[in-house]
Amino acid sequence: MGDRTGLGGSRKLSNGACAALLLCLLLAAVLISFVLGRYPVTPVQLAGILLSRIFEITPTWTETMEMVVFNIRLPRILMACMVGCALSAAGASYQGVFQNPMAAPDILGATSGAAFGAALAILLRQSSAAIMVSAFIFSMMTVLLVIFVAGRARGKRVLGLILSGIMISSLFSSATSFLKLVADPSDQLPAITYWLMGSLSGTKNKDLLFAFIVMVIGLIPLILLRWRMNVLTLGDDEARTMGVNAGRVRFIVIISATLITAAATSVSGMIGWVGLVIPHLTRRLTGNDFRRLLPASMAAGAVFLLAVDNVSRCLLAVEIPIGILTAFIGAPFFIYLITREGERY
Amino acid sequence: MSLEVNGLSFSYGTRKVLDNVSFRVEAGELLAVLGPNGVGKSTLFRCMLGLLRDYTGECKIDGESINNMNARQLARRVAYIPQTHYPSFNFSVFDMVLMGTTARISAASSPGPRQKELAAAALERLGISHLSSRGYTQISGGEQQLTLIARALVQETRVLIMDEPTSSLDYGNQLRVMSEVRSLAHEGYTVIESTHNPDQAFLYSDRILALSEGIVAACGPPKEVLDEALVSRLYGVDVKIFSLDSDKHRVCVPASPEVSSRYSDGAH
Numbered sequence: 001m002g003d004r005t006g007l008g009g010s011r012k013l014s015n016g017a018c019a020a021l022l023l024c025l026l027l028a029a030v031l032i033s034f035v036l037g038r039y040p041v042t043p044v045q046l047a048g049i050l051l052s053r054i055f056e057i058t059p060t061w062t063e064t065m066e067m068v069v070f071n072i073r074l075p076r077i078l079m080a081c082m083v084g085c086a087l088s089a090a091g092a093s094y095q096g097v098f099q100n101p102m103a104a105p106d107i108l109g110a111t112s113g114a115a116f117g118a119a120l121a122i123l124l125r126q127s128s129a130a131i132m133v134s135a136f137i138f139s140m141m142t143v144l145l146v147i148f149v150a151g152r153a154r155g156k157r158v159l160g161l162i163l164s165g166i167m168i169s170s171l172f173s174s175a176t177s178f179l180k181l182v183a184d185p186s187d188q189l190p191a192i193t194y195w196l197m198g199s200l201s202g203t204k205n206k207d208l209l210f211a212f213i214v215m216v217i218g219l220i221p222l223i224l225l226r227w228r229m230n231v232l233t234l235g236d237d238e239a240r241t242m243g244v245n246a247g248r249v250r251f252i253v254i255i256s257a258t259l260i261t262a263a264a265t266s267v268s269g270m271i272g273w274v275g276l277v278i279p280h281l282t283r284r285l286t287g288n289d290f291r292r293l294l295p296a297s298m299a300a301g302a303v304f305l306l307a308v309d310n311v312s313r314c315l316l317a318v319e320i321p322i323g324i325l326t327a328f329i330g331a332p333f334f335i336y337l338i339t340r341e342g343e344r345y
Numbered sequence: 346m347s348l349e350v351n352g353l354s355f356s357y358g359t360r361k362v363l364d365n366v367s368f369r370v371e372a373g374e375l376l377a378v379l380g381p382n383g384v385g386k387s388t389l390f391r392c393m394l395g396l397l398r399d400y401t402g403e404c405k406i407d408g409e410s411i412n413n414m415n416a417r418q419l420a421r422r423v424a425y426i427p428q429t430h431y432p433s434f435n436f437s438v439f440d441m442v443l444m445g446t447t448a449r450i451s452a453a454s455s456p457g458p459r460q461k462e463l464a465a466a467a468l469e470r471l472g473i474s475h476l477s478s479r480g481y482t483q484i485s486g487g488e489q490q491l492t493l494i495a496r497a498l499v500q501e502t503r504v505l506i507m508d509e510p511t512s513s514l515d516y517g518n519q520l521r522v523m524s525e526v527r528s529l530a531h532e533g534y535t536v537i538e539s540t541h542n543p544d545q546a547f548l549y550s551d552r553i554l555a556l557s558e559g560i561v562a563a564c565g566p567p568k569e570v571l572d573e574a575l576v577s578r579l580y581g582v583d584v585k586i587f588s589l590d591s592d593k594h595r596v597c598v599p600a601s602p603e604v605s606s607r608y609s610d611g612a613h
Contacts, residue, residue, distance in 0.1 A: 096434075099432075099433045099434075100433060101433065101434070224452075224453035224454075225452075225453065226455065227447070227450075227454070227455040227456065228447065228452065230436065230440065230444060231444050231447050233432065233433060233434045233436075234432055234444070235432075237391075237394075237396050237427075238425070238427055240394075240395070240396060240416045240420075241394050241396070241416075241419075241420060241423070241424070241425035242420050242444060242445060242447045242448055242496075242500065243416050243417040243418075243419070243420030243421065243447055243448025243449075244416065244417075244447055244448075245415070245416050245417070287435070287436070287437070288434040288435055288436055289436065289437075289440055291455050
């Protein structure tokens with residue numbers, strides 16, 4: 001049915017080809033990421049290290065290499081993939097339920113809430129685990145506040161949500177600025193600033209587990225509701241006449257997408273643009289059908305963030321915060337997309 | 346399936362839009378709801394579709410009040426065919442039609458082979474199978490309207506509600522779409538459509554419901570109730586209705602030259 005679900009005339013790939021392409025890209029990106037880095041590991045050594053976990057192989061590599069691969073690069077690779085996957089799945093979902101191709105994971109304030117939570121925890125000199133938890137809690141609280149305010153707003157529901165999101169985001173951004181003002185400029189202020197730039201360095205296994213569990217909980221409803229999201233893009237009234245309880249589906253999707261955005265932001269800091277650019281790019285491959293768009297966006301997001309993270313740790317001697325790079329790559333790329341083929345959607 | 350509206354009244358704030366509207370449509374019947382812009386045709390439809398719930402009076406399908414049904418239950422009984430529109434996201438014609446099956450599959454699933462067969466059959470039925478993989482926003486208005494009708498058919502309801510199905514179509518497409526609608530009613534569907542056009546009501550409808558300022562001005566077979574006085578009461582213009590071909594057809598034309606010249610002036 002691949003030929004049926006695509007949009008005629010344009011170059012849409014069949015389901016199989018699309019999945020194969022993305023999975024090959026992902027596998028290649030993962031393998032390359034293991035080899036890249038300051039500490040040299042050759043591809044042959046890497047193959048040996050990885051296979052030695054399954055087969056008995058006499059080591060041709062040092063123990064340090066094994067440690068670098070498993071304890072430093074592996075967690076970071078996994079985290080980059082998870083965060084990229086989560087942010088672009090959330091972006092694609094937000095775009096669907098707001099019937100707006102410009103919606104992004106931070107539209108309802110999830111990231112500005114996380115930033116405030118992290119800044120607050122840093123100001124109170126909490127541990128890194130507490131910073132993560134605080135970012136997560138404030139992120140969820142911000143979005144619930146936005147939904148609460150939007151519920152009282154008059155006029156169109158979707159517009160009310162977006163406007164409430166913008167207002168409350170800016171409120172939390174001001175609060176974060178205030179925290180930076182009162183923070184100790186010798187250590188707290190740089191810590192807050194650095195966190196806000198976003199980074200995957202120093203990923204620990206327990207962060208991985210936390211992010212993984214929360215993301216799975218959030219992704220399951222999105223994957224299950226992917227057909228209903230198709231119907232919802234036609235507008236609330238039309239969706240209702242086809243038996244979709246638009247308000248309820250939107251609420252579940254928003255909560256789930258926020259959950260995974262909050263989980264991603266709390267472990268990685270502010271990483272912008274992924275949720276907007278990747279679903280757009282993926283649409284060119286799969287069309288707007290969420291049955292294909294959602295899984296494809298997840299894979300593409302993982303590949304993208306992993307690639308950018310490699311640049312972030314290898315380009316200069318000092319690591320460049322990944323949030324800066326995603327903006328540097330994302331913004332021009334997005335301009336290219338809208339000027340070249342804006343009318344395709 | 347019969348659809349019955351009893352004493353329906355609805356107000357937006359203090360402005361009463363519908364006042365004590367009652368009528369009944371049986372299976373196999375095509376009812377045209379006639380009236381000027383803003384008379385409450387869309388509001389009436391929104392009440393019957395369960396999109397507006399805080400009205401007084403009753404809307405019943407086979408004797409069961411729709412206010413006791415949730416969106417899913419109602420969507421299995423009544424299908425809505427909106428005016429052609431430009432959605433924010435483009436889908437293939439086939440997927441657009443497939444969306445009509447949503448009320449019959451479980452909330453967490455996607456359409457399966459049976460639903461895909463239904464969609465393919467509906468496209469075939471309306472003669473637009475060749476468009477199946479085209480993008481919905483890339484086809485003509487008439488084709489879009491046929492797609493939306495196909496979508497309503499796969500919903501497997503017996504009641505179809507259509508909001509001005511021909512308002513944005515050219516002359517040929519108007520006739521094509523309306524003859525499809527007419528033949529659906531012949532097959533036993535209960536069809537309710539709104540229209541501005543008295544000629545269309547004469548040509549295709551079994552009965553008309555004329556709304557004027559929120560109340561029912563007339564209800565009955567077009568040849569019995571749709572006369573010159575009613576048209577001028579509804580639209581505020583003088584018309585003449587002519588009978589052609591030993592009353593097989595009736596047409597409605599503007600009566601006074603002033604009216605027609607006023608229109609042509611307006612066009613310049």
